[in-house]
Every structure is written in structure tokens, then in C-alpha cells.
Amino acid sequence: MLEFRRVTKAYATPQGPLEVLAGVDLALSAGESLALMGESGSGKSTLLHLAAGLDLPDRGEVLLAGQAISSLDEPARAGRRRETLGLVFQQFHLVPSLSVLDNLRLQARLAGRERPDWTAELVERLGLAGLERRYPEQLSGGQQQRLAIGRALAPRPALLLADEPTGNLDEATAGEVLDLLLALVRDTGCSLLMVTHSPRVAAPLQRCLKLSRGRLAPHHPSERDA
Numbered sequence: 001m002l003e004f005r006r007v008t009k010a011y012a013t014p015q016g017p018l019e020v021l022a023g024v025d026l027a028l029s030a031g032e033s034l035a036l037m038g039e040s041g042s043g044k045s046t047l048l049h050l051a052a053g054l055d056l057p058d059r060g061e062v063l064l065a066g067q068a069i070s071s072l073d074e075p076a077r078a079g080r081r082r083e084t085l086g087l088v089f090q091q092f093h094l095v096p097s098l099s100v101l102d103n104l105r106l107q108a109r110l111a112g113r114e115r116p117d118w119t120a121e122l123v124e125r126l127g128l129a130g131l132e133r134r135y136p137e138q139l140s141g142g143q144q145q146r147l148a149i150g151r152a153l154a155p156r157p158a159l160l161l162a163d164e165p166t167g168n169l170d171e172a173t174a175g176e177v178l179d180l181l182l183a184l185v186r187d188t189g190c191s192l193l194m195v196t197h198s199p200r201v202a203a204p205l206q207r208c209l210k211l212s213r214g215r216l217a218p219h220h221p222s223e224r225d226a
């Protein structure tokens, strides 16, 4: 579903190039869930942006659903993103001028893959029934993130990329939102790559890798990570 082959990435800084990924290999299969941990600044968001084709590697290849997105131009990468990916970030990135229902439909419409029965099921499962005509600012933080998750999953993407999706929520709400996200991922059969600092968030996922000094290694999430 997602593959990194010897991916390197460095940023130019006033002190010279900062190497963030130093030949990263990664393979995520269809339906697999993977947590990506690592110290602040270790390059987790960089890796996620490369996976989404939002940024390009300096060397190596990123393959999404078997296709090397890193060798496509931006319009082609954007098309591939729409067809294959859902994205959820710590900030919800909802469209303030659109209603709850229109936010929920947005990605599916852009991808030409709106399914009214699935949209209706999402409204119920996200706990947004009765709130469809509200605007994002009229929702709680947990409701906004549930909406962002629903928007990402409405087109039934093959892969969900999530960057600290519960990082902005209090502990109880974070737990509920995470349970919902995992249940929807399981039921839709999509693959999941989730960046998190939290061992509790990483624990229910099938696999965990830690990024350190530009490389990935298998990791067992534990309270020592917190």
C-alpha cells in the first residue's frame, strides 16, 4: 500500500543541511495499522508529508498503491492523493464557511466518490446526527476532530495518514476519538499510518516503529515514551 525505498531527506538551514531521513525503508500492507513514534524533531511529520506526496525525497522512492508518487509532478500527485489517501492532522483543518454535512462530503465530492448511504452512516457513527447544519465553530473540539476523520474516510481511501490526531484533545475525548478512528479504519479495511507521541495511542495498532537519527526501528510502545 505504501512503500519507502532508501528515502533520504535533508532541509537547508543556516547551519548547513539538516539530514532528517537517512535512507528509510518502510512497507505498509493493505489493511495494516502502523504507529510512528520518535522524539520531537526526529522527522515524523516529514515522513508523513513524503508519504502523502506533499513533499519530495532528495533520493529514493515513495510508492503509493504501487506507483512511485515521488516521480510524478504536483498535479499528478494531487490526483493520486485524492484517489488513495485520507489525511487527518492535529489541527482539524475544517472549512469554516461550510456546514458540518458539506465538510463531511467535501473530500468524497472532490474525489468523485460520494456514497450517500456511507455518508449517512458516518453522520450517525461520528455522533453528528442533528448537527449537520451547524458550522465547525459551533462544534466541540472532539466533534470537530470526529468530523475531520469522517471527511477523510468518506471517500473510502485505501490509506489513512494521521499526524497526532488526538493531540489537541483532552484525555477522555482523545480516547473516544481514537476508538472511533480505529473502529472506522477496521470496518473500512483501510491501512493506517499514525504519528503519535503517546504510547496509549500507539498500543492498539498492529505495529510500531520509532524514528531516530534518520532511521526507523521496531519499537514497543511503553509508558517510558510518555
Ligand SMILES: Nc1ncnc2c1ncn2[C@@H]1O[C@H](COP(=O)(O)OP(=O)(O)OP(=O)(O)O)[C@@H](O)[C@H]1O
Pocket (backbone or CB within 6 Å): 011, 012, 013, 018, 020, 038, 039, 040, 041, 042, 043, 044, 045, 046, 047
Ligand atoms: N521546512 C523546513 N526547513 C528546515 N528545517 C525543517 C523544515 N521542516 C522541518 N524541519 C526540521 O526538521 C526536523 C524534523 O522535523 P519534523 O517536523 O519532521 O519532526 P517531528 O518528529 O514531526 O517533530 P514533532 O514531534 O515536534 O512534531 C526538525 O529538526 C525541524 O526543525
